[in-house]
Amino acid sequence: MTQKLRVLTLSTLFPHGAAPNFGIFVERQTAELAIRPEADVTVINPVGVPPWPLSRLGQYQALNALPEHEEWRGLDVYRPRFRLIPKIGGASNPRRIADALLPLVRKLHRQAPFDIIDAEFFYPDGPAAMRLASALGIPFTIKARGADIHHWGDDRKCREQILQAAEQANALLAVSEALKQDMIAIGMDGSKISVHYTGLDQEKFRPIDRLAAKQALGVSGPLFITTGALIARKNQDLVIRALARLPDATLMLAGMGEEEHAYRALARQSGVADRVRFLGSVPHDQLPHLTAAADIAILVSKSEGLANAWVEALACGTPVIISEAGGARELVGSKSGGRVVDQTVKAIIEAAKAILAEPPAQELVRASVSQFSWTNNGDQLLAILSEAASTA
Structure with missing residues (x-):
C-alpha cells in the first residue's frame, strides 16, 4: 500500500452544478475523509444521460x-457520462456505468x-464498483443508505447483483443497525457489515430563539417542517392531510420532486393551501435556520436507513415525528426526542x-444526537477503508 491511502470514491449520488x-451528505462525508493527511481521495460521479432525442430534454441538457x-x-x-435508459434500464445500469468508467x-x-x-x-454503485475493482485487482467497499x-x-x-457485490466486497457499511439487519435478512454476511452513522455539523445545526425565528418568517402559530424530495416514498401527503386538523399550524416543505403538483392540488383540496409553503430545493446553508425555527420536524417515510434530516432536526x-423506518428507534429512544x-x-x-402540549426543552x-459528528464519521470511515485495503 502507498504511504497515503489512495481512495477512489464512486458515487452516483453526489451534488453538482445542476x-x-x-447527495450533499455524501459530499460532506467525502470531504471529511479528504482533509485527513492519511488519505488521498478522488471522486468519480457517473452522470446518466439518455440517448437522443431524450437527451434534448431540459433536465438532461443541464447534465x-x-x-x-x-x-x-x-x-x-x-x-463521466454513461448511457441511461429511463424507467426500464435499472438492471443494466451497473454494467453500463462500469463500461463507461473503465477507461478513465x-x-x-x-x-x-x-x-x-x-x-x-x-x-447501482456497488455492482459497478465490483466490476471496476476486479479489472484493477484492488479491494472495494460498499455503503448502504x-x-x-x-x-x-x-x-x-x-437483488442478484446486490448480493453478488456484497459477497465480493471486502467490507460493507450501513447507516443504521436496523439497515444492517435488513441487509442480513436478504442474505448478506453480517460479519462484514459495520454500522457507520452519518456525520453532523453541530455548529450549523443548533437551537436558536424559535419565537423570534418564527416571527421573522411571518408565523405566529405552530410551525412544522418536512425536509426531503417530494416523492411518494416520503409520504408528505400524510402531513398535508394532517394539517387540516391542526388549526393555525404552518407546514414548510423543503424539497422538490415529481409529486409537487399533486401535493399542491391536495393542499388546495384540503383547504390548507395558505398554510403550506413549498420552499423548493433549499440551499443546505439555509436549512439549519428553517429547521431550528420549526416546532416539530415531521418525516414519516415509507422506508429510510437513518435520515440525515432526522439527525439535523x-x-x-x-423534536421529530418519524415513522417506524430504518434507524428511527436508534435516534428517538424517549419522548424528549x-x-x-x-x-x-x-x-x-x-x-x-402531544408534543405541542408539552414541548421538550431544545437542549434536551x-x-x-450529541455523539454525531463528521469527525467521528471520518475517523470510522478511514479505519474501515484502511483495514479493508490492508487485509485484501
Whole structure:
C-alpha cells in the first residue's frame, strides 16, 4: 500500500452544478475523509444521460453541460457520462456505468494507483464498483443508505447483483443497525457489515430563539417542517392531510420532486393551501435556520436507513415525528426526542398535539444526537477503508 491511502470514491449520488443539494451528505462525508493527511481521495460521479432525442430534454441538457472534471468544493471530481435508459434500464445500469468508467479509471490508476474503491450507494454503485475493482485487482467497499436496499433489493434482477457485490466486497457499511439487519435478512454476511452513522455539523445545526425565528418568517402559530424530495416514498401527503386538523399550524416543505403538483392540488383540496409553503430545493446553508425555527420536524417515510434530516432536526432542538423506518428507534429512544408513529394521518395528528402540549426543552432534544459528528464519521470511515485495503 502507498504511504497515503489512495481512495477512489464512486458515487452516483453526489451534488453538482445542476443540483447542488443532491447527495450533499455524501459530499460532506467525502470531504471529511479528504482533509485527513492519511488519505488521498478522488471522486468519480457517473452522470446518466439518455440517448437522443431524450437527451434534448431540459433536465438532461443541464447534465450534459456539467464539466467532465472539476474541483468541486475542494474535492477532485470526475463526472463521466454513461448511457441511461429511463424507467426500464435499472438492471443494466451497473454494467453500463462500469463500461463507461473503465477507461478513465484505468488511466487514473496508471498515474497513481488506487488502494481501494469505496462505493457510496449500494445500487447501482456497488455492482459497478465490483466490476471496476476486479479489472484493477484492488479491494472495494460498499455503503448502504436505505432506498438502495429497500427499493432496488425488491427487484429480482437487481437483488442478484446486490448480493453478488456484497459477497465480493471486502467490507460493507450501513447507516443504521436496523439497515444492517435488513441487509442480513436478504442474505448478506453480517460479519462484514459495520454500522457507520452519518456525520453532523453541530455548529450549523443548533437551537436558536424559535419565537423570534418564527416571527421573522411571518408565523405566529405552530410551525412544522418536512425536509426531503417530494416523492411518494416520503409520504408528505400524510402531513398535508394532517394539517387540516391542526388549526393555525404552518407546514414548510423543503424539497422538490415529481409529486409537487399533486401535493399542491391536495393542499388546495384540503383547504390548507395558505398554510403550506413549498420552499423548493433549499440551499443546505439555509436549512439549519428553517429547521431550528420549526416546532416539530415531521418525516414519516415509507422506508429510510437513518435520515440525515432526522439527525439535523434533533441537533437544532426540534423534536421529530418519524415513522417506524430504518434507524428511527436508534435516534428517538424517549419522548424528549419526539415520537415514532404509524404512517397514518391520525398518528401524526395525535403526536403533533402531544408534543405541542408539552414541548421538550431544545437542549434536551439536542442531547440525543450529541455523539454525531463528521469527525467521528471520518475517523470510522478511514479505519474501515484502511483495514479493508490492508487485509485484501
